[in-house]
Amino acid sequence: MKTKELEEFSKTLRKAILVSLNAAKSGHSGGSLSSIDILNTLYFGGVLNIDPNNPRNDNQDRFVLSKGHAAPALYVCLAYKGFFNKDLLYTLRKLGSPLQGHPDSKKLSGVCASTGSLGHGLSQAVGMALALKLKNSPANVYCLIGDGEMQEGLVYEALMCASHYKLDNLCVILDFNGLQIDGAISDVMNISPVKEKFEAFGFLTYEVDGHNYDQLLDAFERFKNTKNSKPFALIAHTIKGKGVSFMENKYEYHGKPPTDEELDKALLELGVENGI
Amino acid sequence: MEYKATRDAYGKALVEIGIDKNIVVLDADLSSSTKSAEFRKAYPERFFNIGIAELNMVDIAAGFALEGFKVFASSFAVFITGRAFEGVRQSICYQNLDVVLCGSHAGISVGEDGGSHQAICDISLMRSLPNMQVIVPADYNETYRAVLALHKNKGPFYLRTSREKSLNFTTHDFEIGKAHILRQGIHACIFACGPVIEFALKAAQELDKEKISVCVVDISTVKPLDTDTIYNTAKNVGHVFTLEEHSIIGGLGSAICEFLGENLPKRIKRIGINDKFGQSGTSADLFCEYGFSVENIASKIKKSLEDD
Structure with missing residues (x-):
């Protein structure tokens, strides 16, 4: 899909996130909506080379959602990509569902690594990138981390290692929405300066508007075309709760699903019909 | 050896x-x-x-x-x-x-x-x-x-x-989940893991001299436990001991207590580190200090039999 189509399709994905969260009656709205344009670009903008029928093939790209609480955003992409029946989205967080509260690689096809406890996804992605290099695979590993997640020390162990082993097949994407459960990142535990941190760790670093498809597509194109022994970091400036006015920039919606009324209101804003 | x-x-x-x-x-x-x-x-x-x-x-x-x-x-x-x-x-x-x-x-x-x-x-x-x-x-x-x-x-x-x-004393094959009876005995048994088994074997030799016969079992797989061997061994002796170079909380001793407690309740004595941290010293000195010496193990078994 190109920019215009991706923009239009993002409404469908946002709707599916909200509908599944509403059905679950729990889960993380804010971070799912802030990261969905990034995931839309990866899955439907022609960035990821993946085949739902053969996801573990050595030549296919890997995506690791290190900020595992944004699971609904990953699930709707996998569902619309054809990894599983879209009706499963209604089972999110329910007993026996493969759509666990946080992604579970053992239960759901398309989930490359189990995540949820923050920081571990990035380190696993580093391990995968090392493994793919050892196998001489042309595949890339993409890993989305949260800005609150950058408070975990493990993140820096992983960045150091990625640089040491010259993992230019690794693209780390930061969903920089500025909010975490307890409030603003800058109030809870400041992580800035961010770009300088990645650069100091030896990453080729770009900043984009994480809701601008032209910029996102361009950045991923740069990553693919720049193989210079350096890992790649993409700082995506985003808005928590993006696309739903009453959720935007509200940390209170970090871990809150829309009520029935809020869902109707949100779908009206997005201009889409209910249903997946 | x-x-x-x-x-x-x-x-x-x-x-x-x-x-x-x-x-x-x-x-x-x-x-x-x-x-x-x-x-x-x-x-x-x-x-x-x-x-x-x-x-x-x-x-x-x-x-x-x-x-x-x-x-x-x-x-x-x-x-x-x-x-x-x-x-x-x-x-x-x-x-x-x-x-x-x-x-x-x-x-x-x-x-x-x-x-x-x-x-x-x-x-x-x-x-x-x-x-x-x-x-x-x-x-x-x-x-x-x-x-x-x-x-x-x-x-x-x-x-x-x-x-x-x-x-370096073992000659048996290793199989995951399989315990090995290193010596037979009728009065007591020691379920043990790790190099400290050497001390259990030597303690058993010492006790032989006093006509106390002790069985020693190498539990090289602490999880999953070889419950058949543990059950059949414990069934035939009056006194059960565990030995490990580890805290008595949560390790082999606990695993044996959990299993026997549910399946063959009997008194079990755990020999290990008694809920405290270690310290500097030679390994020989530390083994004595923390109760792993051959004499210490032998005397604990002897006392247990005498108390009975």
Whole structure:
């Protein structure tokens, strides 16, 4: 899909996130909506080379959602990509569902690594990138981390290692929405300066508007075309709760699903019909 | 009898199985101590030093395993189980990955480095994790055979090795989940794991002189337990003891108590580290100080029989 189509399709994905969260009656709205344009670009903008029928093939790209609480955003992409029946989205967080509260690689096809406890996804992605290099695979590993997640020390162990082993097949994407459960990142535990941190760790670093498809597509194109022994970091400036006015920039919606009324209101804003 | 360190068997066995190109080995700046350096010398392209970052190493091990590699990762027992615990839980055990975590320098016998470096609750940490299998070999031979077996079987595994040389006495094959009766006895039995089994065997020899017959069982797989052997052995003796170079809380002693408590209730005495930290000293001095001497073990058994 190109920019215009991706923009239009993002409404469908946002709707599916909200509908599944509403059905679950729990889960993380804010971070799912802030990261969905990034995931839309990866899955439907022609960035990821993946085949739902053969996801573990050595030549296919890997995506690791290190900020595992944004699971609904990953699930709707996998569902619309054809990894599983879209009706499963209604089972999110329910007993026996493969759509666990946080992604579970053992239960759901398309989930490359189990995540949820923050920081571990990035380190696993580093391990995968090392493994793919050892196998001489042309595949890339993409890993989305949260800005609150950058408070975990493990993140820096992983960045150091990625640089040491010259993992230019690794693209780390930061969903920089500025909010975490307890409030603003800058109030809870400041992580800035961010770009300088990645650069100091030896990453080729770009900043984009994480809701601008032209910029996102361009950045991923740069990553693919720049193989210079350096890992790649993409700082995506985003808005928590993006696309739903009453959720935007509200940390209170970090871990809150829309009520029935809020869902109707949100779908009206997005201009889409209910249903997946 | 020869004395050899179990960690040396780890290094030697890694080189042996390293012919399998699907194996990768990781370490966290302790490869010369854990002996994974032997693999590095033989197969440098499949050895990755992750630096002093044990948690990162464990997650990277998970990444390799997700890509189909058989991973052996090592560090000191105190770090790979404690410092890296969250990665072992979230990334390795939760995903049930084929990873062998080798914790060397386990127990108080690491000696002079002191309590900060002495792993006394690594077995309890690893045993509590779903999917994790816990292997504590008795000596060099058993460690060597265990590594070959772990190569052939699916992890996750925790393999515990020691720094100090210890008596190399086993001749039996190693099979995951199989305990070995090292000597028979009718009055008491000792379920033990790790190199301290040497002391149990010597204590049993001492007690022979006093017509007290003690059975010694090598529980080299602490999880899953060989419940048949444990049940059948405990059934036939009046007094049950456990022995481990580990806290009496959560380790082999606890595992035996849990199993027998539910299936064959009887009084059990645990010999191990009594809920306290270690300290600096030679391993010989520490073994005496913490109650692992042959005399100490023999007298505990004797007293238990006399009290009865």
